[in-house]
Amino acid sequence: MAARAAGAVALRYWKGDYAIRDKGLGEGPVTEADLAVDRCLSDILRAARPDYGWLSEESAEHDARGATWRIFVVDPIDGTRAFIAGEESFAISLAVVEDGRVVTGVVYLPARDRLYAAVAGGIATRDGQPVLASAQAGVPGARILTSRANLRPEEWPGGVPDLRTGFRPSLAYRLCLVAEGRYDGMLMLRPTWDWDIAAGALIAERAGAVVTDGAGQGLVFNGSDPRNAGVIAAAPGLHADLMRHRLGPSASGETRKDGAG
Structure with missing residues (x-):
């Protein structure tokens, strides 16, 4: 699976020595690891579905998405500051969007080997087991x-x-x-x-x-x-x-x- 392969790339950098720079314009930091994970995901996903578009935080292709019927929407490392701090709560986020709606979603936490997933019309899972949102009825105690x-x-x-x-x-x-x-x-x-x-x-x-x-x-x-x-x-x-x-x-x-x- 692409998310796990990309997670292995992220973990090779995590808590290690890697380049970091600030994107500027208040967009925060980007690391050598972000870019390596982006390349990994692009190589795997775009080879498997060459007819899909591509939208990633770390790929300068926002204007080249085209009119494809489906598009990959990717954040190679969501929570880059947590990654830099050596925390476990960074994630890899992968989605397939069709006509403005998400039809497949995967969020993977490499440092915890925890995988969340869902497809449109299906159930949501964590590591293959169904998950359910809270039944909280209102603001008090939320x-x-x-x-x-x-x-x-x-x-x-x-x-x-x-x-x-x-x-x-x-x-x-x-x-x-x-x-x-x-x-x-x-x-x-x-x-x-x-x-x-x-x-x-x-x-x-x-x-x-x-x-x-x-x-x-x-x-x-x-x-x-x-x-x-x-x-x-x-x-x-x-x-x-x-x-x-x-x-x-x-x-x-x-x-x-x-x-x-």
Whole structure:
């Protein structure tokens, strides 16, 4: 499997000596390992499916995706800062997108040899075993993966929800932790790149979570700008409660719950 082969490449660099540079423009660091994993995935996946398009954080081909019917969306190392720090919570994220929707998603944590996967219409699994999202009914007592910046009062016209929070550097891993019910939800309100969330969004949705953008709309991938307007993934009752806080007095009617991707 491509994810495991790429994981072996990542582990050859992890906790070792490798080149690091800053991408600039606030995009954070990239390492020699990120690029090596990207090459590994490209060699395997594009050889197997030469008719698919390619969108990767570390490949300068965003404008060469073309009009292919399906596209690989890849983050070679999601959580590069965790990787640099020698932490285990970095992930490799692989998705196949068709007509804006994710049809296959895989998130692999090489340092833990942990594999999450899902296909559209199927179940979500961790290491081959089914996983289910939380049944948390609302905000009170909910445990959410997020950062403090996402809980600024100006982001919550209906009042900042009182949440117990945790954090993981990798967005893909956060979505998988929601999928297996270890956290009730996760949220990121700034624009999020497709490669960070595509695979994890499908895994969380197939586990029973509701997955939308920050305004409650369905996620759409591989647009002209490969980003969504944030991501909120949570147990259905919790998601609805979060959207009441999020939209406040301006909310009208039900928020969409068909976004998963």
